Ligand code: MN
């Protein structure tokens with residue numbers, strides 16, 4: 001395969017298999033009233049147990065929260081009754097990243113919205129091949145969602161994946177748009193339609209809450225605890241997002257808050273705000289990672 005030698009391809013496929021198994025196991029264990037942190041920790045532990053590493057914290061985004069929520073340390077929130085729960089996970093094996101998501105539905109009235117997201121993903125997977133314009137994929141996803149009576153989220157997109165990179169530049173919008181870009185054989189993409197009600201705003205906004213972070217650049221910090229934390233982030237997560245939970249026990253608890261605040265203030269680390277549907281309507285998501293092959297694509301997850 002173009003862009004991948006045999007060993008790299010094996011690692012990429014292993015990453016996808018670990019993630020697929022994890023997604024299916026997590027799907028079977030999420031229950032109403034379960035602590036959200038339990039879902040996050042179980043998913044991340046499964047990825048590790050199967051021989052991968054989480055490529056980003058397990059996202060558990062509920063109802064109108066569209067993406068980017070993971071449990072902060074000591075999270076007491078639970079899966080609400082009658083909710084729509086998006087579990088979005090990522091794994092990597094030696095930097096070969098895969099990304100997948102499933103929506104678990106505890107509300108019968110929202111079942112069709114979930115099916116619509118899955119249908120849109122299926123259509124895109126059937127259509128994607130070398131030289132497919134990203135504008136054509138966006139139009140196809142949008143048309144599929146609208147034909148079911150729903151609306152796509154216009155400002156959340158699929159994305160190209162690179163080594164140690166969840167978002168490697170190019171994006172795959174879920175709506176018709178002007179672009180000259182085309183997908184190429186040997187490229188890896190996450191395709192992820194997000195669906196909401198027709199009368200919703202159909203876009204997300206940043207919430208003030210931030211639970212996911214990423215190392216940006218090294219900075220000289222005065223506080224020795226901040227320095228130690230930042231070095232750990234650079235060595236262990238590199239260019240990949242992480243959760244505050246993953247830093248537990250590295251420095252004495254009483255110094256943690258101050259050190260973490262200092263790192264954020266220095267801009268050595270960036271935060272990803274939680275995304276909320278702008279009109280407060282529920283959002284469903286489906287996602288797979290695919291490798292573009294000579295005559296179509298290989299679904300890795
Ligand atoms: Mn994802």
Ligand code: MN
Nearest residue numbers: 099190192287
């Ligand atoms: Mn993704």
